[in-house]
Amino acid sequence: MSALFQPLQLRGTTIPNRVWMPPMCQYSAAPEGPSAGVPGDWHFAHYGARAVGGTGLIVVEATAVTPEGRISPQDLGLWNDTQVEAFRRITGFLRDRGTVPAIQLAHAGRKASTAQPWKGGAPVGPDAHGWQPVAPSALAFDARHPVPTELTVAQIQEVVGRFADAARRALAAGFEVAEIHGAHGYLIHEFLSPYSNHRGDAYGGSYENRTRFALQVVDAVREVWPDDKPLFFRVSATDWLEEGGWTPEDTVRFAGDLQAHGVDLLDVSTGGNAPRVRIPTGPGYQVPFAARVKSGTTLPVAAVGLITDAGQAEKILANGEADAVLLGRELLRDPSWAQHAGRELGEEVRMPDQYGWGM
Secondary structure, eight states: OOGGGSOEEETTEEESOSEEEOOOOOOOSBSSSTTBTOOOHHHHHHHHHHHHTTOSEEEEEEEESSGGGOSSTTOEEOSSHHHHHHHHHHHHHHHHTTOEEEEEEEOOGGGOSBOOGGGTOOBOOGGGTOOOOEESSSOOSSTTSOOOEEOOHHHHHHHHHHHHHHHHHHHHTTOSEEEEEEOTTSHHHHHHOTTTOOOOSTTSSSHHHHTHHHHHHHHHHHHHSOTTSOEEEEEESOOOOSSSSOOHHHHHHHHHHHHHTTOOEEEEEOOOSSTTOOOOOOTTTTHHHHHHHHHHSSSOEEEESSOOSHHHHHHHHHTTSOSEEEOSHHHHHOTTHHHHHHHHTTOOOOOOHHHHTTO
16 A cells, blocks of 8 residues: 555544645635624535545634634634534535544634735725734734734633634534644744744743743643544744744754644644745745654654645655645645545545446
């Protein structure tokens, strides 16, 4: 059996293959009212197609733990029970197709309240369903973003509780894996990096202080998330800054801390916290960061970033650089990528009866 199509056991969950779909925002929920943050037909069809196509695990896009934690007013959320009911339709279909349903719990921090990217992605105000963002420090992301409100210690603890509340709802909605979003310049990443965290209290300054909020969120989620279900954490392994940012060395150290607090897999990405940085992109450009964590810890890792063909994905796993691969844009282009890769690698692929009988 190829490495790409070996099952992966994490706690009590068996993931049928190592072809995974990362969280990719669709910005397609209602912005306000009873349907705010509720997944609809677009989300059902979007995720369902990739499950039919044989993807082993699907991480539903960044789902806000509070209304103010959305990237855009059109983001998904898990702050009420109406949202739970709508998610059950999706998770039920994914499980029926043999795909493990996962969800990324998120808070956008200072990068919240922006327009949909196809409408420019600029910050929006109350006239476009927007709000005032919050952050660890009163530092704007860039010149076009507003200066966020600095969170008080009491507000930080409230957000920790909202992550736990969202995890409870994710469980009720039928998800088997929860992922905490600590990457791409959103709230948890903003606390981790000295570039965006200028606090002078117990949540800023030293490495221990800057990681405090993230670990409190992990502890709160792990407390309500069942022991037999995996917990992932997504990290940006580097800010791509020469100095003054979060580094690959920080990530390896942090991976050990996360594992000690009950995280089962590190989803390794990069960047997003500092604007206008130079990122040397290319095929598999983020894989070395995942490999570095894997070689420096015993925590399983998933790699992402311009992984596009079966041979490339197989080599990453066979070389021990990661335990799974996450394909983003490639799965947008080809929902059946897993089935095509399986055939290329000589595997018997999972095919729905409705399609398979005629192949």
